[in-house]
Amino acid sequence: xxxxxxxxxxxARKVRITAIELGLIDKIELVPATVAPTQPNEAYSHxxxxxxxxxxxxxDNGEVIVDSYVIVEYLDELAGGKLIPASGAAxxxxxxxxxxxxxxxxxxxxxxxEVGVRPKELLWQKWVDDQWDRTWQGLTRFENHPDILTxxxxxxxxxxxxxxxxxxxxxxxxxxxxxxxxxxxFHATMLERPSVRASIAPAA
Amino acid sequence: xxxxxxxxxxxARKVRITAIELGLIDKIELVPATVAPTQPNEAYSHxxxxxxxxxxxxxDNGEVIVDSYVIVEYLDELAGGKLIPASGAAxxxxxxxxxxxxxxxxxxxxxxxEVGVRPKELLWQKWVDDQWDRTWQGLTRFENHPDILTxxxxxxxxxxxxxxxxxxxxxxxxxxxxxxxxxxxFHATMLERPSVRASIAPAA
Numbered sequence: 390x391x392x393x394x395x396x397x398x399x400x401a402r403k404v405r406i407t408a409i410e411l412g413l414i415d416k417i418e419l420v421p422a423t424v425a426p427t428q429p430n431e432a433y434s435h436x437x438x439x440x441x442x443x444x445x446x447x448x449d450n451g452e453v454i455v456d457s458y459v460i461v462e463y464l465d466e467l468a469g470g471k472l473i474p475a476s477g478a479a480x481x482x483x484x485x486x487x488x489x490x491x492x493x494x495x496x497x498x499x500x501x502x503e504v505g506v507r508p509k510e511l512l513w514q515k516w517v518d519d520q521w522d523r524t525w526q527g528l529t530r531f532e533n534h535p536d537i538l539t540x541x542x543x544x545x546x547x548x549x550x551x552x553x554x555x556x557x558x559x560x561x562x563x564x565x566x567x568x569x570x571x572x573x574x575f576h577a578t579m580l581e582r583p584s585v586r587a588s589i590a591p592a593a
Numbered sequence: 594x595x596x597x598x599x600x601x602x603x604x605a606r607k608v609r610i611t612a613i614e615l616g617l618i619d620k621i622e623l624v625p626a627t628v629a630p631t632q633p634n635e636a637y638s639h640x641x642x643x644x645x646x647x648x649x650x651x652x653d654n655g656e657v658i659v660d661s662y663v664i665v666e667y668l669d670e671l672a673g674g675k676l677i678p679a680s681g682a683a684x685x686x687x688x689x690x691x692x693x694x695x696x697x698x699x700x701x702x703x704x705x706x707e708v709g710v711r712p713k714e715l716l717w718q719k720w721v722d723d724q725w726d727r728t729w730q731g732l733t734r735f736e737n738h739p740d741i742l743t744x745x746x747x748x749x750x751x752x753x754x755x756x757x758x759x760x761x762x763x764x765x766x767x768x769x770x771x772x773x774x775x776x777x778x779f780h781a782t783m784l785e786r787p788s789v790r791a792s793i794a795p796a797a
Contacts, residue, residue, distance in 0.1 A: 423761075439733070439734050463685055485659055488662075493643070530643050
């Protein structure tokens, strides 16, 4: 299998950590790709995904799987189901938490595009504030309802640490650690996992 | 169960059609909600989802399930698994196609926010063109690889018709029917389904 990725992508990081945790990383060739808003990439659009987003998983038979969550589900099934509870209330809790974190990550990316990619004179501060608030409200929720931080290791925790790593990468002065001490402790613990550390080291 | 929705939301439409198709609509109370970029909604943020997005499913025990795809998976499991293949290549094909259509829908919403919500003087045309291109490339892909249009009824088809209905709602002059005749025929056939018609009639 091949996985398109960039070192900074939080969605690709989630998949890379997942693949290591599941013991599947040796079956995956990491393929660096560059996709960015307003930058055409016809080959990626045509051959991989019209969305021009990372990551995409290209199976040996040529089939392409998107998006990052479907890839993770696919890998988890290959490995026998370790990171997503198979049934019951825990299954829907993990899936729903994961979706919230994905949405928080999307919102942070929209902030990044607004302040770091869009021409300065076209910046709409209310938009930035709104998107940032979605992420921040989500962090507040998990700080105040920290069961996600301590339950058995699952995909939502991988998504959360990937988001926090992205926050450090793009918004290093945003102050999330001071605002959310439980999340800071969780992040520090997660960084002790070899899978997370490997995903942060400069990628090939 | 309760479902937050707005009549125009393509993601809520997907869930409403799904609930009708699965015979579950009578178990769901539709709760109109107003969420929009740059419009605070503290109650929704706090009680339902920090992402302030539609739809959300509120279970009778108070648990909240987001996003639209997880809701659909939940309902499909309740109904015994009718709209998402349970295993094999078909499962990943449907899930991946669904994710592409969700991304196309997100891109169309970003176009809507840029041209219809953002102050005119802050519009970045390259951003609109880029997001629109993602949707258009996706439609081109499904026109050229139309297996999605004819295979057994599944969640990706519901997502696709929900996207096309949204295109007619927000971008009625975009010309998708002329550009994509197979998608136009698919849309017309889907509109014969009572579930789709019911979702388009003015909601309660």
